[in-house]
Amino acid sequence: MDVSDINISPAEWEVMRIVWTLGSAGSTEIIHILQQQKQWSESTIKTLLRRQVQKGLLTTTRQGRRFIYTATIAEKKMLELAAANFFNNLCDMQKGHLLIELAQQSPLSKTDIQQLIAVLQQKLPNAPDKVACNCLPQQCQYCAQEEH
Amino acid sequence: MDVSDINISPAEWEVMRIVWTLGSAGSTEIIHILQQQKQWSESTIKTLLRRQVQKGLLTTTRQGRRFIYTATIAEKKMLELAAANFFNNLCDMQKGHLLIELAQQSPLSKTDIQQLIAVLQQKLPNAPDKVACNCLPQQCQYCAQEEH
DNA sequence: ATAATATATTGACACTTGTAAACATATTAA
DNA sequence: TTAATATGTTTACAAGTGTCAATATATTAT
Numbered sequence: 001m002d003v004s005d006i007n008i009s010p011a012e013w014e015v016m017r018i019v020w021t022l023g024s025a026g027s028t029e030i031i032h033i034l035q036q037q038k039q040w041s042e043s044t045i046k047t048l049l050r051r052q053v054q055k056g057l058l059t060t061t062r063q064g065r066r067f068i069y070t071a072t073i074a075e076k077k078m079l080e081l082a083a084a085n086f087f088n089n090l091c092d093m094q095k096g097h098l099l100i101e102l103a104q105q106s107p108l109s110k111t112d113i114q115q116l117i118a119v120l121q122q123k124l125p126n127a128p129d130k131v132a133c134n135c136l137p138q139q140c141q142y143c144a145q146e147e148h
Numbered sequence: 149m150d151v152s153d154i155n156i157s158p159a160e161w162e163v164m165r166i167v168w169t170l171g172s173a174g175s176t177e178i179i180h181i182l183q184q185q186k187q188w189s190e191s192t193i194k195t196l197l198r199r200q201v202q203k204g205l206l207t208t209t210r211q212g213r214r215f216i217y218t219a220t221i222a223e224k225k226m227l228e229l230a231a232a233n234f235f236n237n238l239c240d241m242q243k244g245h246l247l248i249e250l251a252q253q254s255p256l257s258k259t260d261i262q263q264l265i266a267v268l269q270q271k272l273p274n275a276p277d278k279v280a281c282n283c284l285p286q287q288c289q290y291c292a293q294e295e296h
Numbered sequence: 297a298t299a300a301t302a303t304a305t306t307g308a309c310a311c312t313t314g315t316a317a318a319c320a321t322a323t324t325a326a
Numbered sequence: 327t328t329a330a331t332a333t334g335t336t337t338a339c340a341a342g343t344g345t346c347a348a349t350a351t352a353t354t355a356t
Contacts, residue, residue, distance in 0.1 A: 010237065013237055014237075017239060017283045018283065018284065020239075020283070020296055021239070021281065021283040021284055021296045022284075023296070033284060033285060036285040037285055075239070075242065075296065076242065076245065079238060079242050079245075079246055080246070080249055082234075083234070083246050083249065083250055084249070084250075084253065086230075086231075086234055087250055087253070087254060089158065089161050089162075090227060091165060091168075091169070091223070092254075092255050094223065094224065094227050095250075095254040095255065095256065095260075096254070096256045096257055096259070096260025096261075096263075096264070097224065097227075097260070098227055098228070098231050099247065099250060099251055099254065099256070099260070099264060100260070100263055100264050100267055101228055101231065101232070102231055102232075102235055102243075102247060102250075103247055103264060103267050103268060103271075104267055104271075105232065105235070106235060106240075106243040106244070106247065107240050107243065107276070107279045107280075108243065108244045108247070108268075108271060108275055108279065109244055109275055109276055109277060109278050109279050110272060110275045110276070110277055111244070111277075112243075112244025112245070112247070112248070112275075112279070113244075113268045113271055113272050113275055114272075115244075115248055116244070116247060116248050116251060116264075116268055117265055117268050117269070119248055119251050119252055120251060120256075120261045120264055120265050120268075121265070123251075123252075123256060123261055124258060124261050124262075127256055127257055127258045127260075127261055128255070128257055128258070129257060129258055129259075130257050131255045131256065131257050131260070132255075133169065135165045135166065135168070135169040136166065136169055136170075136181060137181060137184040137185055148168055148169045148171070148223065
């Protein structure tokens, strides 16, 4: 299973968050927690769990009658993949603006901020004055494109 | 149609990028451009366009026999919504790390970088030493959570 | 031993998405 | 005018997703 091919649906993300946070957990535990946030029936959550096991996102260990679920992929790794995947499908010209928005809206620790600034300062010297648009195929006749 | 409810599938993003970049375009133009990047049949692209019109993502203006497609939502707006949506479903603790990754991997202009640094410096004084995890419901008995 | 409970397994159904062929129609080139 | 071309409309189908109910089975409390 090529990790980067794995697809997590929105509902499945919710389940993954619980499992990642707890390390591992039984279905009952997961159901209890999720039901404090979502209007999902027990059945629904069980289905999600089953599908995630099928997809290879979760593994189970039998413990007597019940299963203990554990994530097969580290949270950080998965997030990086998902974020990169999202960003890769955007126009390059828009990414700067977007990062500014996200930085503004996200709760960041002092350390986060300092590291981010460090990264940015390192990029500054070689940064272009303007990022090129990569929405249209470069070889095409429509490339009068300047901005959008 | 509540803009924030609109859902764009991956294939639809590709179409939107073309339309946003060109401002507006006929189906033939869109098909030509997309086929330089994707192995999609004409039919497939026509279906996508039709569905996007249905969803309210695109509007059409009849021009003789053909339609001219235009986006109903500005690119920036849509990106902000999508990005916020993505980030909102993540654990707060992970966002800093993720932003660092993205900042590193994204092509950024000098202006982007300077603005980002400015935003960050403004946040620094009031930033916490550590961001709290928001994966588990705060009222639950499992909240021995410290990190993950 | 019985009834209640906790789990897990099966089967379903509607909606979305990727993918496209077939068909209809309007326009234009031969 | 006929054939070719461009463009739009209909129909289809498999896979994935959100949502569950029904059922089976193992465990425990009475």
